[in-house]
Amino acid sequence: MQTTHFRYKFYLHRAKIIALLLFLVSFQAFTQQRRKPGVTLHRIESDQKKFKYGFFLGAHQNYYGLQYSDAFSGADYDNVTSITPRKNLGFNLGFMVNFRLNDQFSFRFVPVKIGLYQHTVDYNFTDGTIDQQIIESTRIEPGLFLKYRSIRRDNSRMYLIAGVSASMRSGKDDLETSQDRLEIGKFNAKFEVGIGMERYFEFFKFAPEIRYSRGLVNVMTGANNFYHNGIQRLVTHNFSIYLHFSD
Numbered sequence: 001m002q003t004t005h006f007r008y009k010f011y012l013h014r015a016k017i018i019a020l021l022l023f024l025v026s027f028q029a030f031t032q033q034r035r036k037p038g039v040t041l042h043r044i045e046s047d048q049k050k051f052k053y054g055f056f057l058g059a060h061q062n063y064y065g066l067q068y069s070d071a072f073s074g075a076d077y078d079n080v081t082s083i084t085p086r087k088n089l090g091f092n093l094g095f096m097v098n099f100r101l102n103d104q105f106s107f108r109f110v111p112v113k114i115g116l117y118q119h120t121v122d123y124n125f126t127d128g129t130i131d132q133q134i135i136e137s138t139r140i141e142p143g144l145f146l147k148y149r150s151i152r153r154d155n156s157r158m159y160l161i162a163g164v165s166a167s168m169r170s171g172k173d174d175l176e177t178s179q180d181r182l183e184i185g186k187f188n189a190k191f192e193v194g195i196g197m198e199r200y201f202e203f204f205k206f207a208p209e210i211r212y213s214r215g216l217v218n219v220m221t222g223a224n225n226f227y228h229n230g231i232q233r234l235v236t237h238n239f240s241i242y243l244h245f246s247d
Contacts (some may be wrong), residue, residue, distance in 0.1 A: 001071060006126050007241065009048055010135050014177065015099070017041075021023060021135070023029075025033070039073070039154045039155065040112070041154065041155060041200070042155055042200040042201055042202050043200045043201070043202070043204075043205060043247075046200070046205060046247055047100075047103065047152070048057050048100075049100065049247070050100050051097060051098065051099060051115075052097070052098040052100070052101070052170070052246055052247045053096070053097055053098075053246065053247060054094070054095070054098070054205075054244055054245055054246025054247065055093070055094065055095050055096070055244075055246075056092070056093065056094055056095075056096060056242050056243060056244040057091075057092070057144045057242070058091065058092035058240050058241060058242040058244050059089065059090070059091055059240070059241055060089070060090050060091070060115075060118065060238045060239060060240035060241070061087055061088070061089055061090075061238070061239045061240075062087070062088055062089075062090055062094060062237065062238045062239075063086065063087045063088070063119070063235055063236075063237050064085035064119060064121065064141070064203055064234045064235065064236060065085075065086050065214075065215075065233075065234070065235045066084075066085050066231060066233070066234055066235070066237075067231070067232045067233040067234075068083070068230060068231065068232060069229065069230055069231055069232035070232075071229045071230055071241075072230040072231075076226065076229065076230075077230050079125050079126045080123055080124065080126070080230065081124045081125065081126055082124045083121060083122070083123055083124070083230055083231060084122045084124060085119070085120070085121050085122075085234075086121070086122060086191075087119040088117075088118045088119060088120055090110060090114070090115060090116050090117045090118060090159065091115070091116045092113060092114065092115045092141075092240065092242070093113070094110055094112050094113030094141075095110070095111060095113075095116060096108055096109065096111075096196075096244070096246070097109045097110075097111065097247055098147075098246065101118070103149075103151075104148060104149050104150070104151070105146070105147070105149075106147045106149070107144065107145070107146060107147070108143075108144070108145040108146075108147050108161065108163070109143075109144055109145075110141075110142055110143040110144070110145070110165070111142055112140070112142070112224050113140070113141040113142065113143065113165075114139070114140060114141075114170075115138070115139045115141050115212055116138055116166070117135075117136065117137050117138075117139060118134065118135070118136045118137075119134070119135040119136075119184070120132060120134050120135075120171075121133045121135075121182055123227070126186065132149060132184040132228060133181060135182065135184050137169045137170075137184070137187075138167050138169070138170045138171065139167045139168060139169050139170060140167075140170050141165050141166065141167045141168075141190075141207070142165065142166055142190065143163055143164065143165030143166070144163050144164060144165075145161050145162060145163030145192070146161070146162060146163055147159055147160070147161045147168075147199070148160045148161075152224070155174070155199060155200040155201075156197060156198060156199050156200070157198040157199050158195070158196075158198075159195070159196050159197070159198060159207075160190065160193075160194075160195055161192075161193070161194050161196065161209070161211070162193040162194075163191075163192055164190065164191055164192070164216075165188065165189070165190050165192060165213070166187070166188070166189055166190075167187070167188040167189065167190060167215075167236075168186060168187055168188075169184075169186045169187075176204055178227070180225035180226055180227055181225075182227040182228065183221045183228070184219045184220070184221065185217070185219045185220065187217065187220050188215050188216075188217050188219055188234065188236060189215070189216045189217050190213040190214060190215050190216060190238075191213065191216060192212070192213040192214075192216055193212055193213075194209050194210055194211030194212065195209070195210055195211075196209030196210065196239075196242075196244075203237055204245055204246065204247065205244075205245070205246050205247065206243070206244070206245060207243075207244040207246070208241070208242070208243055208244075209241070209242040209243075209244060210238075210239075210240070210241055210242075211238075211239075211241075211242060212237075212238070212239055213236070213237070213238045213240070214235065214237055215236035216235075216240075217235070218233045218234060218235065219234050219236065220232075220233065220234050232243050241243040
């Protein structure tokens with residue numbers, strides 16, 4: 001079944017994330033044993049600030065996790081072999097505020113994040129044709145995260161980050177139409193977890209980050225048509241790369 005397939009893919013991704021975490025933590029521990037003499041430390045005063053501001057750019061790969069409804073086994077879908085979400089690319093940009101708790105823990109508040117999304121769902125028929133439903137949206141996604149940093153080594157630190165974010169489609173609701181289509185709700189909530197590395201430069205701090213997020217809300221609406229009735233649940237999955245610039 002499709003549900004088992006997506007659960008299996010999630011476990012595969014989880015294994016990759018754990019392997020990456022172990023590798024980066026091991027790398028950080030190794031580099032801490034090799035202190036280079038004569039290194040100029042940048043932005044030492046930055047770590048002592050209670051509040052720090054910055055912005056970020058990002059790219060993501062997104063797809064839906066899909067669960068079939070009981071109706072998919074009925075006569076209305078006899079000529080449909082499967083309903084398959086595709087992976088798509090999108091972009092993010094936003095601003096952030098960091099609240100220092102101590103040298104290693106901090107909160108990151110994202111008041112403004114704009115995400116550009118495209119989701120694609122294929123309805124595959126027995127005659128080989130595909131009915132493709134495309135959902136495009138611009139979303140506002142504020143979030144709150146807890147960040148744990150390793151001890152600073154020269155001009156770098158590794159860190160882990162986790163938190164929650166909301167996602168609201170911007171603009172007016174789609175105009176009503178007599179044509180059946182797949183419709184997605186305006187609101188979503190997500191749990192996010194990631195890993196990154198801070199690099200201190202003379203005038204700014206740069207932090208690339210890899211993050212995974214999973215939707216907590218079924219984004220299906222209550223529409224009653226061919227495109228909705230075969231699906232019980234849709235949740236979002238995103239793999240993102242962020243580039244952060246801050247004081």
